[in-house]
Amino acid sequence: MKISETKPLKIVQVLPALNSGGVERGTVELARELVRGGHTSVVISFGGRMVDGLVADGSEHITFPVHRKSLWSLLQVRPMRRLLELLNADVVHVRSRAPAWIVWLAWRKMDPATRPRLVSTFHGMYSVNFYSAVMARAEHLIAISDCVKKYIIRNYKAEESRITLIPRGLDPAAFNHDACTPAWKKELFEQYPQLQDKHIILMPGRLTRWKGQEAFLEMMSRLVRLRQDCHGVVVGDAEPGKQHYFDELLAMRSSLNLDNAVTFVGHRSDIAQFYGLASVTCHMSNKEEPFGRTVPESLASGTPVVAYDRGGASESLSAGFPQGLVTPDDVVSFAARVDDLIDADAEIKLPENYYLSSQLAATLGVYQRLLKKRWGEVR
Template sequence: MKVVQVLPDLNGGGVERGTLEVAEALIKAGHESVVISAGGKMVAELEAAGSRHVQWDLGKKSLLTFRYIWAVRKWLADEQPDILHLRSRMPAWVMWFAWRGLPKKQRPHLVTTVHGLYSVSRYSAIMCKGEKVIAVSDTVRQYIVDNYPQTAKAKIVRIFRGVDAKDFVYQYQPSTDWKKAWYAQFPQSQHKIVLTLPGRLTRLKGHNDFISLIERLVRAGLNVCGLIVGGEDPKRQAYAQSLHQSVIEKGLSDRIIFTGARSDIRDIYGISQLVFSLSTKPESFGRTVLEALRMGVPTVGYDHGGVGEILTAMFAQGKVELGNADELDAVVKSLIESGQKPAESSCFTKQDMLENTLAVYNSFVCLPDNKEK
């Protein structure tokens, strides 16, 4: 079986990581894996695991991007893949037009994954055109049903994202050397109750709610330190600056740390008493919540979207009504006082995600005539 996955680039992120994981699983199962993207820092890892990378920049939202349609169509005709798996809207449009131009019996089977709660539009509707449409959570499945009723329910397959237990070990603790280097860089976090909000500095991630929470906890006499872990979005520098200014104005410069982008998030979870997800817009899944809970770190989040689903399954004590500051305070204080931690869990595993994804691919290949539409 030859499977081609398509996405904008391979520069890091949840979609990109999932693409590499599926690619590796395909190779291990004896199949052929090809990924089309504009390239990026993860290409070397992809190729080292046995996949082939084809470099096409199909992610730019420009009419000029459609010039690739004819080259892509010829490539598909030459390569004759069994499965074409589309993971992002703009590349999906290019690939779909190329795919539609092939004779029916030459077309690979088409799979799409709805990774996000996209704006509802004709542009986003492309992600529901697969013969199978993978939804990454029940929230996403319902989003498809509600907003794209022309999508047959029978072709929607809910496959939760997952993390590897070997990457996020229950009760993991960072090394002494890591702690020494961390506290040398951020001494104000030592001997404090560390509360962590992971996520890039974008407006929907709830940073202002987190800053206000830290302010209230400090006023209540708790010895807390808040970590905001994530890089600044170059397009939203004014927002990032407003967050820094808010921290200064509230007198919290010694209580809130902006760490920037970090590659050691597992170690940061390990020194955290609580981890947060305070996105004001529902998340399609909520990988950071899952990562922290799998390590046994109590996690608090607004009870909506994929985050609500994960908390319901793994740590219902951490659920808070969206925007309810009083309930947020109460839940945080209760968890700090009780020291209650999530139990070890086998929910939302990477292995389940991979097995279920390959089962979707195999469902086509096992048809009597696997090219017939």
């Protein structure tokens, strides 16, 4: 189903904020493509640095305090109900637990004959409790990977017929072989001359313990013993209040004698260019990750990925570049695999369902089927 073939819809997405992260990027990308397809896109959040781009792409943004994980958020239920009635949308799509509670409590008191259809996306394997269970109260659920879908069925007892597996889609215009231009590389090397004439081993992701930056440093200490032509680059900044973890990583880098072999570049908006620059991208999360967006992004950019064989990252890597899979937590094998791939001719074939066009068609299919049920077109 192409967007242009569907009846124009009014879609409201709700999430806590629009600062950074995979959920936020996915929301903005879906909003942009909805507008391109002739639909009306509205996003409700507490705001953030991605709002300006969202609005510039044609969506409406409504600032609303849906971000607080607090009982005080219940005071927002009535205002949310009034807002939803005013918007008169076809579908409301919730993407996080705190806003899902506000939206669901508001939605359930609306007229069933006229209220919007309610969809939720499980972006993670949430802790199993009453608070998280609100995500399963939507009329239809979207799982971003097969492991997430199985998790929903196992822990929330949701019928499989209410769940659609839709991997996060990436934009081929953003992630491709040509993103890393000579002009961009020249500017980067002027800022970080230590990267020039090196094989870049990329570690993207916010700085948090479960993302595996410590394992990456251990891996790099082994890799540089095998060869001297590599340089590790960590892209991402520390989460709010977690600056101490960055300090720990810097201390660990020094203790491993990697000060001249690993560079932290902080938060960057040019991650697509870094994929193109890299010889290998690493995914080293120390627990099962719901999706692992960096894996298909790097593969779409033509850069091989090495990742532990678990979670959503394993699913996309198995589909596009199975040679990159390594036994979980085996840093020695990980370093050896990176070493092998640096000089190898990688054959990468990322399936179409990992691209934005496929995600959009599948998501619109969920919306349309729900609306058809209301219109009596599907019994």
